[in-house]
Amino acid sequence: MARIAVVAGDGIGPEVVAQARKVIDAVLPGVDATEYDLGAARWHRTGEVLPDSVLTELAGHDAILLGAVGDPTVPPGVLERGLLLKLRFAFDQYVNLRPSRLWPGVPGPLASVKPGEVDLVVVREGTEGLYAGAGGALHRGTPAEVATEESLNTRHGVERVIRDAFARATRRERRKVTLVHKTNVLTHAGSLWARAFEAVAAEHPDVATEYQHVDAAAMFLVTQPQRYDVVVTDNLFGDILTDIAAAVTGGIGLAASGSINPEGAYPSMFEPVHGSAPDIAGRGVADPVAAVLSAALLLDQLGHADAAARVTAAVGVELAGRTPGAALRTEEVGDRLAGYATA
Amino acid sequence: MARIAVVAGDGIGPEVVAQARKVIDAVLPGVDATEYDLGAARWHRTGEVLPDSVLTELAGHDAILLGAVGDPTVPPGVLERGLLLKLRFAFDQYVNLRPSRLWPGVPGPLASVKPGEVDLVVVREGTEGLYAGAGGALHRGTPAEVATEESLNTRHGVERVIRDAFARATRRERRKVTLVHKTNVLTHAGSLWARAFEAVAAEHPDVATEYQHVDAAAMFLVTQPQRYDVVVTDNLFGDILTDIAAAVTGGIGLAASGSINPEGAYPSMFEPVHGSAPDIAGRGVADPVAAVLSAALLLDQLGHADAAARVTAAVGVELAGRTPGAALRTEEVGDRLAGYATA
Ligand SMILES: CC(C)[C@H](C(=O)O)[C@@H](O)C(=O)O
Ligand SMILES: CC(C)[C@H](C(=O)O)[C@@H](O)C(=O)O
Numbered sequence: 001m002a003r004i005a006v007v008a009g010d011g012i013g014p015e016v017v018a019q020a021r022k023v024i025d026a027v028l029p030g031v032d033a034t035e036y037d038l039g040a041a042r043w044h045r046t047g048e049v050l051p052d053s054v055l056t057e058l059a060g061h062d063a064i065l066l067g068a069v070g071d072p073t074v075p076p077g078v079l080e081r082g083l084l085l086k087l088r089f090a091f092d093q094y095v096n097l098r099p100s101r102l103w104p105g106v107p108g109p110l111a112s113v114k115p116g117e118v119d120l121v122v123v124r125e126g127t128e129g130l131y132a133g134a135g136g137a138l139h140r141g142t143p144a145e146v147a148t149e150e151s152l153n154t155r156h157g158v159e160r161v162i163r164d165a166f167a168r169a170t171r172r173e174r175r176k177v178t179l180v181h182k183t184n185v186l187t188h189a190g191s192l193w194a195r196a197f198e199a200v201a202a203e204h205p206d207v208a209t210e211y212q213h214v215d216a217a218a219m220f221l222v223t224q225p226q227r228y229d230v231v232v233t234d235n236l237f238g239d240i241l242t243d244i245a246a247a248v249t250g251g252i253g254l255a256a257s258g259s260i261n262p263e264g265a266y267p268s269m270f271e272p273v274h275g276s277a278p279d280i281a282g283r284g285v286a287d288p289v290a291a292v293l294s295a296a297l298l299l300d301q302l303g304h305a306d307a308a309a310r311v312t313a314a315v316g317v318e319l320a321g322r323t324p325g326a327a328l329r330t331e332e333v334g335d336r337l338a339g340y341a342t343a
Numbered sequence: 344m345a346r347i348a349v350v351a352g353d354g355i356g357p358e359v360v361a362q363a364r365k366v367i368d369a370v371l372p373g374v375d376a377t378e379y380d381l382g383a384a385r386w387h388r389t390g391e392v393l394p395d396s397v398l399t400e401l402a403g404h405d406a407i408l409l410g411a412v413g414d415p416t417v418p419p420g421v422l423e424r425g426l427l428l429k430l431r432f433a434f435d436q437y438v439n440l441r442p443s444r445l446w447p448g449v450p451g452p453l454a455s456v457k458p459g460e461v462d463l464v465v466v467r468e469g470t471e472g473l474y475a476g477a478g479g480a481l482h483r484g485t486p487a488e489v490a491t492e493e494s495l496n497t498r499h500g501v502e503r504v505i506r507d508a509f510a511r512a513t514r515r516e517r518r519k520v521t522l523v524h525k526t527n528v529l530t531h532a533g534s535l536w537a538r539a540f541e542a543v544a545a546e547h548p549d550v551a552t553e554y555q556h557v558d559a560a561a562m563f564l565v566t567q568p569q570r571y572d573v574v575v576t577d578n579l580f581g582d583i584l585t586d587i588a589a590a591v592t593g594g595i596g597l598a599a600s601g602s603i604n605p606e607g608a609y610p611s612m613f614e615p616v617h618g619s620a621p622d623i624a625g626r627g628v629a630d631p632v633a634a635v636l637s638a639a640l641l642l643d644q645l646g647h648a649d650a651a652a653r654v655t656a657a658v659g660v661e662l663a664g665r666t667p668g669a670a671l672r673t674e675e676v677g678d679r680l681a682g683y684a685t686a
Contacts, residue, residue: 153491218586
């Protein structure tokens with residue numbers, strides 16, 4: 001039976017994670033879940049972000065389900081570098097998976113896009129690029145200060161995530177992969193990405209391919225999101241593009257993500273894209289859909305494609321039945337989703 | 344009298360630049376314009392991108408008006424690095440100015456945003472960051488390949504563009520500046536930007552300020568573009584955000600830009616954000632509005648605020664009178680704009 005580590009975290013994290021666990025328990029009874037106390041609250045209390053002993057314990061699980069960590073009083077970078085990115089790098093979670101669908105029933109912001117028309121997934125590289133932490137500063141705090149950030153890209157790291165994107169495309173209906181980069185300016189990294197993409201594409205004659213500069217892709221995600229199927233891109237571009245994709249499909253309140261080590265050598269981690277939302281925490285009004293969709297990605301990654309599909313379908317029923325603007329109760333949504341998923 | 348260098352360029356470049364010149368001549372008769380043949384066509388013919396002698400000649404002008412350069416057969420980077428970026432760096436054009444307005448009469452893609460509600464300007468840094476060309480590759484073409492791109496940021500470069508953004512904000516109604524960066528991941532450069540921003544903000548107690556991570560800003564540009572007044576950000580983030588801003592205000596077909604050296608030590612350059620659009624080139628159907636709005640930025644930079652305002656107002660009349668989807672003729676639009684601007 002699957003062993004899951006649960007990091008409920010801060011703010012609305014515990015509220016939405018409780019619903020995700022409820023739904024997992026409904027479709028796959030007997031999952032063994034262990035809670036870990038990490039995030040802003042622990043940092044405030046103990047000064048600890050991610051003790052080595054906890055990292056070792058987490059490594060012994062099949063997957064991690066995370067709610068949200070952070071609050072506005074934690075300095076920028078502490079939890080990001082010390083916890084979220086640390087886990088992505090330590091567990092070699094090189095596929096950062098972010099699906100975006102415009103669900104029937106969800107009012108998207110775009111006038112010309114109809115529900116059901118957008119169904120894309122961004123495969124964002126998770127262990128390289130500008131997220132490598134390579135950078136520094138000289139003469140800090142003086143008029144002579146210089147600060148650098150370095151994007152590191154390896155053929156190893158680039159090729160494996162592109163392979164994953166093509167593998168996902170072959171399992172989808174449209175079978176199309178769009179590479180997004182900025183080859184006309186970032187010529188060294190861009191050339192590496194473009195050549196690796198071409199090589200993997202040559203092995204998949206059944207998959208259609210295209211290339212777009214990141215600025216053009218950002219624009220087309222707004223004007224024609226329907227055109228995308230699978231998008232593969234680097235760590236920072238993926239960070240930006242997935243928030244645009246979330247925005248055009250109803251907001252980050254519905255966006256799920258997985259930080260995946262496809263080989264299963266390390267646990268993968270699944271979390272809603274939204275944050276801890278301290279402004280609405282504790283009131284039982286947070287939408288748990290993004291957490292529940294993240295749980296579906298978790299189930300799929302652990303080989304329970306059937307259970308995953310039932311959870312995803314349950315979300316479809318829930319969203320189709322919503323009245324735009326109507327209030328929701330976190331627990332009630334969780335109960336309904338568990339019900340739909342097992343009906 | 345102002346001396347302008349004109350680089351009409353490729354594709355629709357010459358067609359739209361002809362209209363921009365027509366409008367300039369109408370509002371400011373007697374401008375001295377010299378044409379320079381640069382772009383894909385010249386490169387194909389001679390292998391030259393930007394000869395040193397031409398760079399020296401360009402330096403002797405008050406401003407440069409550029410149409411568009413490039414065609415799909417030029418390898419990525421050749422004209423970007425060799426011409427556009429070369430000019431931005433050689434002429435120290437550190438303010439890359441990109442206004443976005445949702446003009447009455449223009450159908451924007453967002454259901455909830457009404458014409459007139461969006462009026463923002465992105466002040467993008469133009470001479471640093473990932474555009475510095477600092478990067479390289481080892482073991483190219485082998486499985487061991489590594490490629491790097493380095494973002495270089497100096498207090499000098501960051502502070503001066505932030506100062507420009509605040510100066511622009513004080514001349515606008517809402518007086519608000521949003522800093523966009525990714526301080527939680529790019530901690531070195533992020534910290535430099537954040538500290539420089541705070542220092543300049545302290546000198547402008549009358550200007551409201553906010554900070555957003557680039558992923559959040561990309562999202563809010565789609566869901567709430569009305570919230571922005573002046574946005575200041577680094578070179579690459581600015582590249583992406585300005586295309587989103589263009590998309591939500593009717594497309595890059597209407598987007599103008601200026602690469603500005605505010606001190607006037609070197610010529611500033613003005614160009615539409617759109618490309619050379621080879622698919623519609625030569626047919627007289629390209630919309631010259633972005634080129635004409637770029638000409639208005641040029642006039643403003645050269646101290647002809649009044650002429651600039653008349654051109655901008657003319658665009659407002661033109662766009663308000665359009666029927667969405669109706670065909671247009673480049674020349675006729677230019678004639679109308681020249682007429683409105685001098686009426
Ligand atoms: C919190 C931050 C480190 C993170 C990222 O930049 O990857 C977040 O924005 C995300 O997209 O998961
Ligand atoms: C053509 C390219 C070098 C350029 C950039 O990236 O700055 C373009 O996208 C722009 O925004 O002006």
